[in-house]
Amino acid sequence: MLTIEILPAWQHLTLTELFRDTFHLGKKRRHELKMSEELTLDGKSQPNWDEKLSAGMRLEVPFQDENIALAEKGPLDIVYEDAFILVLNKSAGVKTHPNKPNETGTLANSAAFYLKNDPNSSPYAVHRLDQETSGLVLFAKNPLSLAAFSWLLENRDIHRRYVALAGGRIKQPLTINKPIGTDRHHPNKQRVSEGGKSAITHVTPLKWHQNENTSLVELTLETGRTHQIRVHLSSIGHPIVGDRLYGGISRAKRTLLHAKELELFHPFFDKKMHFHVEPPKDFRLS
Known part of the structure; x- marks a missing residue:
């Protein structure tokens, strides 16, 4: 279960507007959540999606692990993590994610292993780096944050x-x-x-x-x-x-x-964030 506190910037929005216009969740997913008895607002199941929200309310959103990648233990350089995203520093020579269902050895496989004990999280690559490119990669941890950050990427609001x-x-x-x-x-x-x-x-x-x-x-x-x-x-x-x-x-x-740098607006915290990693030791002439 994903817990979201209603921020002051969202008060006077409805749940429909929050999921559609702030989180950019697709129509099918919104309908599934609307029908779900597990989604609660301040403990109330199946709340009215057309009533205005108030700051400080607690929204509980159900999401299940979708096994995006096979869990495989591997090195993981975590730059930042919260309930919604995982920012990783990828080594050169490692693929961002599998290209086939049973493929292993990728960054997503290592991230899946890291998140395997969290039933609410799976690694969804918001963007990718070429195998030989090192540096910052943004992963969403659930379908809701994937929708939000994918929309930001498509609208050029994630800067690399x-x-x-x-x-x-x-x-x-x-x-x-x-x-x-x-x-x-x-x-x-x-x-x-x-x-x-x-x-x-x-x-x-x-x-x-x-x-x-x-x-x-x-x-x-x-x-x-x-x-x-x-x-x-x-x-x-x-x-x-x-x-x-x-x-x-x-x-x-x-x-x-x-x-080396990733700048983004975090819609779940209503703030801008900046991440930076220096090139690794293999960034040099041989």
Whole structure:
């Protein structure tokens, strides 16, 4: 059972408005909760969904573990946790989540093991990082928070910043606005394509390593396309060091891309939150 205290910002909303407009829970899920005798408001079962709420009320919301990923013990670097979300620092070489039902060895498998004794929580990846990319990943812990944070992501209200070591010298800030689509000649590769989906990446040079002819750059995304940063940097002639798929020089053990910052509005606490992790030790030339 998930317990939610009604915040002052929500008073005078109805339950319908809270779940629909604040948490962005889908119509089917809202109907299931409305019919459930387990959902209570201040201890009252099946409350009136059209009455105004008051600050301080306690809402009990039933959710069951849906076994999103098989539980498998593994290393887990927890940056932040509450009843709604889990922010993890992913190591390079680890997938964010399984691509097949019985797949193991992913970050989601380790998170499922960590949460296995909590009947109200399962790890739902709100976004993902490529296997070779390290850094911050946001997981929701139940369908309600998944709906809320997925809506924020879709509406570009979750902000992510990355650092990468790119080949060559990038002299000044620039914005790469090029659509991205699947490369029909390579099923695991993306490419800049006029028929692709809109993709916008902002690039800020931080340091040029003259002897190595590489540039440390900071990147922010307005969209979240598959391999977006890798494709965009390659498209301007500055592929990421170690990124063999997109033409990067092979002077690193992995693609040198790291998700260092995550900024979001937490709708269940009505406040903004910021998380930061420095690149790991393997973020370097070999």
